[in-house]
Amino acid sequence: MTDELKVVRAGFAPIKGTRHLAHDRLVLDDLGVVGDRGFALVSVDTSAPSRGRVLRTVQHPSLVAVRAEVAGGGLEIELPGGETVSAEPVVTGESIICDYWGREVELELLDGAHSELFSRWLGRPVRLARARRGDVVFAGAVSMVTTASLADLARRVGDEAALAAARFRPNLVVETEEPYAEDTWLGREVQVGVARLRIGVPIPRCAVIDIHPETGERDVRLLKTLASHRPLNRAGEPAFGVFAEVVAPGVVG
Known part of the structure; x- marks a missing residue:
């Protein structure tokens, strides 16, 4: 049975590195979000x-x-x-x-x-x-973070306003009750809109999350906070969110 997730925000940037914008509708094909970092x-x-x-x-x-x-x-x-x-x-x-x-x-x-x-x-x-479609994507076709994990991190840094989802540049923000529940989803298939995804690996984070998602100014030390309580990869990067591959294409939103 495939779990259905409620998407509360969807977004991407057509030029890699530019502002991550929310979109009412995302099209997912076999390679991920159409238009993402093309x-x-x-x-x-x-x-x-x-x-x-x-x-x-x-x-x-x-x-x-x-x-x-x-x-x-x-x-x-x-x-x-x-x-x-x-x-x-x-x-x-x-x-x-x-x-x-x-x-x-x-x-x-x-x-x-x-x-x-x-x-x-x-x-x-x-x-x-x-x-070409899929070439300028670091890993995984679709990136995802959860509302409970965002709320937990906001509590730890003591600044809810600083935790705009766009800071993490996710394609999808999905609603959850338990922080870091996504850590248990690896390998699981989930439904988002009419599309189906298979959850892959955790997303390693770098200092990009320390910059304001609209101005580019460094304003909070989220990376240090994450590293204090989240699993680290071999490069010392803390995990936050998960990558997913598209199993069945469709529209979200």
Whole structure:
């Protein structure tokens, strides 16, 4: 029997590292959330133009202050000051091999005003690139956290307002009564909307959770708090939430 979970928030960011936005409706296919991190920003190696590196949020926290949304056939980005670009990225026919957390992915380089705006915002030259479905995902197709675990962490840090779910960038927030009940779900199939997921491994957390999910400023020490009471992986990263794979595609919301 498959357990049915109540989803209280669903979301994603179309450009890796930009603000994690709530959505009323998510489409899940075999590879995960449609539209989730379909684009990334890359730093091109000037000494080897066919190679580069995907920008990491933990090294460029100001990215989370930027709103990005797919609108029709175009991509709209908005900086905190209100400057926007809304256009369809220009396909160049170029590709680049990028390092992404120790593995290589091939991305399609794009031209247009998006790259120029991000370069000005970050103070360094970057390019917008597009990934094949599933390529710019760290592990697991769908990320999930639970309401009881969020509430427990808020109690431990003494600041409920600091624990906006977007800080953890989950695709799904599901309702639970017991903190960390998700630790017991590994390998279990669950129903969300009309889709079915198989729970995989715990999500290891890094310092990204210490930055405000709208400004990018470091404001709380959640990582240290998590590490004080949660299981650690070999790299010393504490677990919070779980990854899941899509067993039966469908719509959530």
